């Protein structure tokens with residue numbers, strides 16, 4: 001059966017109406033969100049009331065695999081890891097080293113400051129104790145995501161690092177996932193996917209421990225479930241909304257159309273709800289990329305999925321590079337690729353992106369796997385106000401303050417005056433009692 005290729009027709013931004021502009025930049029999954037919310041809420045309730053049984057039933061329904069238990073013992077994980085081909089192990093080792101180096105460099109330092117004489121303030125970092133790492137596995141199994149989550153959790157020394165991922169048809173995980181999990185010192189491995197896996201991590205089941213924070217990208221069920229469990233009283237924290245992959249490329253005449261097309265296809269192939277956008281002030285470049293897209297798409301094993309993603313993607317002719325930069329800042333892509341003759345002048349103007357890929361020789365897939373940056377990034381336009389995943393996400397930040405009697409002598413009246421202004425007398429008294437005490441008189445006269 002031949003595929004009906006759905007390459008987007010080029011659109012000139014200046015000629016597009018405001019409705020067309022909004023449509024060009026709208027994400028594909030937003031239209032189904034109401035139905036999705038209800039389905040995900042029902043799945044979370046089921047896991048809350050039935051625990052492991054719900055997880056096993058939903059795994060059979062959505063992943064087509066009947067399991068006896070959601071747990072894959074660490075002995076079994078180690079045994080499966082051994083089956084990874086040497087080439088795959090070497091690639092994981094190299095990626096691990098780069099990711100580890102880049103994340104080690106992000107180690108936070110405590111802050112200690114005397115804000116005024118006798119008033120000492122500290123900011124400290126404590127690793128999260130129990131973290132849950134969701135590894136997507138619906139349409140592609142992603143050992144690279146094990147590294148992106150497992151390496152920072154390992155560096156932070158989170159004491160419990162549990163991983164969950166949809167099982168393969170054998171009711172296990174792939175050798176590459178197991179090898180990466182062992183390398184990152186994951187402490188527990190479980191089988192499950194989608195909203196039910198997120199619910200199990202959040203609420204705990206007979207087999208799966210409840211965690212303090214859930215990390216990991218995923219499809220719209222996963223993303224929605226993370227949002228919902230984080231809003232429950234006592235629910236876990238979550239990392240960031242990392243949903244269907246996106247790439248926006250800004251290319252000028254110096255770009256290589258085949259490189260641009262390959263990058264666009266690399267993100268479109270993730271899923272039908274992925275989205276890719278090309279912005280260029282060159283009509284000739286857009287035409288050449290379109291041609292390269294058609295040529296390369298036909299040769300992809302995942303052409304069907306990729307083609308579906310292209311249906312909600314766009315090729316946009318801009319007036320100039322400044323207009324392309326402004327559109328990118330509005331769209332706030334997960335990945336932004338600059339394939340320009342000179343990227344430097346534009347970089348300071350581009351901050352609303354999860355990760356930026358600079359120049360003709362920086363393929364987006366470099367960041368997906370092995371440059372060292374994290375590939376868990378905000379999607380849906382959340383690059384406007386969410387950060388990309390990093391080591392700091394595996395810590396809690398908290399503060400400590402110590403005030404000496406001399407410090408309180410100087411600062412006390414400020415606190416008293418502010419408490420009086422807010423009419424909070426107990427606050428005020430907590431200071432005035434101390435200032436008036438004989439103990440304070442004695443201690444300040446020492």
Ligand SMILES: NC(=O)c1ccc[n+]([C@@H]2O[C@H](COP(=O)([O-])OP(=O)(O)OC[C@H]3O[C@@H](n4cnc5c(N)ncnc54)[C@H](O)[C@@H]3O)[C@@H](O)[C@H]2O)c1
Pocket residue numbers: 062063135136137138139140142145166192193194195196217218219220221222241242243244245270271274334375376377378379
């Ligand atoms: N933003 C990022 O940082 C980042 C990184 C890697 C991957 N991704 C994205 O993650 C996504 C991975 O998605 P995926 O689907 O391949 O794997 P996934 O593991 O996220 O989802 C698979 C699970 O979805 C559930 N599911 C499937 N159909 C369902 C249905 N009809 N009802 C209820 N549940 C259902 C199943 O339980 C299945 O196990 C892709 O969109 C990819 O682009 C994003």
Ligand SMILES: N[C@H](CO)Cc1c[nH]c[nH+]1
Pocket residue numbers: 142144145244245246267334368375376
């Ligand atoms: N591009 C994905 C993030 O959107 C990450 C990934 C993993 N493997 C390949 N790609």
Ligand SMILES: [Zn+2]
Pocket residue numbers: 245266267270365368
């Ligand atoms: Zn990718």
